[in-house]
Every structure is written in structure tokens, then in C-alpha cells.
Amino acid sequence: MITVLAILSLLFLLSACSALTSGEGSKVLVKTEYGNITKDDLYKEVISSDRGKELIQKMVYMQILEGKYEVSDKEVNQRLDLIKEEAGDKDGYKMYLEKQGFKNENELKNQIKQSIYFFKATTDGVKVTDKQINDYYEQNKDQYIEVKASHILVDKEETAKEIEKELKNGADFAEMAKKQSTDKVSGAEGGDLGYISGSDEMDSTFLAAALKLKKDEVSEPIKTKFGYHIIKVTDRKETPLSKVKNQIKETLLGKDAKPLQEILNKINKEIEVKGDAFKDAFKDVEIQQRQDIPQL
Template identity: 85%
Template sequence: MKKIIMVLAILSLLFLLVSCSALTSGEGSKVLVKTDYGTIEKDDLYKEVISSERGKELIQKLVYMQILKGKYEVSAKEVKQRLDLIKEEAGDKDGFKMFLEKQGFKNENELKDYIKQTIYFFKATTDGVKVSDKEIKDYYEQNKDQYTEVRTSHILVDKESTAKEIEQELKKGTDFAELAKKYSTDKVTGAEGGDLGYLSGGSKEMDPTFLAAAMKLKKDEVSEPVKTMFGYHIIKVTDRKETTLSKVKDQIRETLLGKEAKPVQEILNKLNKEIEIKDDAFKDVFKDVEPQQPKLH
């Protein structure tokens, strides 16, 4: 990602270089910088860029994006949708700022430029792929836990016999929160009546056995003792939030399209056939590259 960011930072510079009439009309090169020890001309800067790997990558990016922009449309709404998802996952302003810094983006606008480019390439790699409403609905039903949040409370104990005793107390009508405060070895949540807050079905942080058991419960339903590496849990779901299909339909469509996407290199090689080289300095920049073969061990 950082390589792309550096490319974005000097797009305007390369555009100035490759579009300069002095490079194609035979006119004298314009002086850009003058010092007591000599000058730097546009031709000097041009040669420096075209001779470096970073410069070649930049030229490729300019040309490929020009072709893709002619073939596809990317709306501001599409960019905003992806940006909003990133912000939601980041949590708050500080989390988003940390994300930008960690990924090497200087600011939100630079991230938006990157998102826009990824959408162009996504459309190119999935061009011709069809996803039906039935496929989307089937995926939603098969992966419903990913779009569901459950607010859970638990009582954690070391022995199964203790868990069963607590289970019997609950059946008699004893308050779950009071039992959590009295018996739970998880003192942090126990003090709060066992409340763990909302858990997502797609969470990678929770114990999978615990999460699977919690997701099966209806609101106000209590589980049997559930064994994990931490001990024995009795789980109660106090609320369920299910995201409707209509809200995640576009997201699922992209997921299914992505599964059928063509390799990026295949798309680039296809684009290479649409490029006419006018300057010998660029002749090696747009050579087709064979897809990498898996290494034999």
C-alpha cells in the first residue's frame, strides 16, 4: 500500500513531465531550477523519472488509470460507502487517525484517492461476472451470524458440577446477575452481572465455542454449561440485533463478485494491448508479465 501512496503523491509531477511539449516537439528543454553551479531542465527530470523503477510504476499507474476511467465509472457515493466502512471499523476519530498513520496515508483525501483506484480495478477484474439476487439471499442466510450482534452475559466457573448447580438455581428463578456476582470467576464482568456487551457473529476475538453457543440463543434464553479453555460458562442473551438483507445486499454482492474476480495481472496484460508506445524510453514499461506459478517445495 505504501508504494501506491508514494505514487499518488507525485502523479501531478509526472503528468507535467510526460505531457510537456518540449519532449515531443523538439523544442529546447525548459529550465526548472537554476543555481550558481548549473541548471536542472525538464529533460533532466524526465530522464531521472523514466530511468527509475518508481518512475516506471508511476507511468504505468497513469496510463492504466486513464484507460480504466474511460471504460468504467466510479461515483462519489461508491467511494463514500467504502470510506464509511473503514471509519466504522476504526471506531472513532482517534481510531481513524491511527488507521491513516498505520497505513501510510497523509490524510483522508489521499485514502479516498486510493479507494477510488481500488474500485476501478475491482470493476475491471469483475467485468462480466454476474451475481443473482438468489445467490445474495442464499449467502445471507448461510452467513447470518456475520450480520447479527447479540448482547450476552455469562457466569464462568472452574468445575462442571458448579455450573450445573447454578443452572438449577436459574431454573428455580434465581436472578442471573446475582448469581454472576456471587459465583463467576470472571470478576470484571461478574461485578456487572456477567454482562459482556454486544458480540458480533463474525468476531475473531472471542472463543469460537463460546461464540457459536451464544449465537444460537434467542433473546432471554440461557444456555446449558458450555466448556471452553477458560472453564465452564452459562450464557444468557439479553438482546439480539440482526442487520437486514437490504442493508448488506451491496456488500454481499461485492463479496460474491470478488470470489470470481480475474487476477489483476491478467487485466493489466489485457490493457497493455490497448497501449501504443510513442517513445522508445517506454518500450519496456508495458511488457506483459506471466502469472506467477506456485513454488514447489
């Protein structure tokens, strides 16, 4: 049984009470010419605020979860690496930290660790087989394919077919893009669009056609709302299942995760609250739809 009183003592928030009962009075924390702030003042402020309630909830829940589950540095670092990869370079990662309100990387790692604890609690007992992982990978293959694509965009199908014929007869794709493409931005670069993948937000018809092409293969004219495209893939990268197996497993586990309120209500039954200060902090809540893992 976890007691809230024990948790509070770690923060010295109850030292004021023990001092008062021993006749020593409440210890002064800050002195000013207009008055002092004591530990007793601090304690009263904490227990009367919503932030104090949130603080004690976080401390108690995390102590219980840390006793039930294990989270390794490897697990934390794997998620951290994914964040860094998505952020891009050092400047992008720095901007991410600032935008999310983290003072440094250690704060981010602490949040990641807490999120993993809650994820393990909400997915405890959920089973995912290798077949489920393999099936998900095959069904979502486009997410794991990246191609370096170029295109020539024109308004009329007839024009696109003429360009297609010239390319088959040996015309240079980049030169044709510079001369014929109505997309002047990519056209100036020989039609180059850079690397694209299934997760990019772009025309679905164009994306599907590009991802099917092999390296150095040129498509037939592809119609989209922008006109007619002739696409060429100059490089193709496919992420193997071995590299994304753990990510897919977490995705599948998350689909069958228990509602967060259910987990918290179960934890609440393991808590013994001493005194009235936080008696309302661990009341059971109504179970609604599944929520994302809390970012504590």
C-alpha cells in the same frame, strides 16, 4: 489507442525534449549556487527509476479504466462509510489514515476510487443472482447477528449446574456472576462481555452458543477450554439482508474475478508506446493466481 507520450505531456515531463529541439534549451526548475536542476534532468531521473515506471503505468491504466467504466461518488462514499464504521470514532479513523499513510481523506477516497475501477475490470462479465445472494446470507447468518452477552464461568460442571438451578429459581444473574464467576474482569461487571458477533475472534463453541440465544434467554452450561459457561443474552441485533446485499454481491463477484495480470495484459494490447523510455513498462506478465485489487 492510448499513447504513453500523450500521458507524459500532461505532466510536462516531455517539455524538455520539445524545448531542446526548438533550440531553447531545457528550462531550469531549481537554482542553487552549486548548480541547477532542469526539466531535462527531472525527465531523465523519472525515466531511469522504478518509481517513474510505476507512475506511468498507473496513469495509463487509470486513464483506460476510467474510459471503460464508471465509478460514482455514491460508490466511493459507501466504501468510505464502511471504513469509518470499522474505525469506530473520529480518533480511530484518524489513526487509520495515519497508519495507512494517507495525508487526508481525499487521498483515501482517490485510492478507494481506483480500487473500484480495478474491481470492475476484474469482475466484468461475472453474474451474481439474487438467489446466490440470499443463499450466502442464510449460510453465513452469524456474520450478521450481534448479541450483548454476559456469562458466568466456573471450573466444574457440577458447580455450573448448581448455578443454573439457582437462576431458574429466580436468582439474579449479575449477582451470581459477581460471586461465582472465575472470570473476575467480567464478573465485576455482572458478567457483561459487551456486544459480540460472528466475526469476533473468540472461542467458537462459546460464540455459536451465544448467537443462538434469544433476548433474555439463559443457556445451559457450555463447556469450552476455559471451563463451563452459563451465558445470558440481554440484547440481540440482526442486520437485514437489504443492508448487506451490496456487500454480499461484491464478495460473490470477487470469488470469480479474473486474475489481475490477465486484465493488465489485455490493457497492454491497447497501448502504443512512443519511444524507448518506457518500452518495458507495458510488457505482458505471466498469469499466476488471482491477486487482490491493487492499492494504488
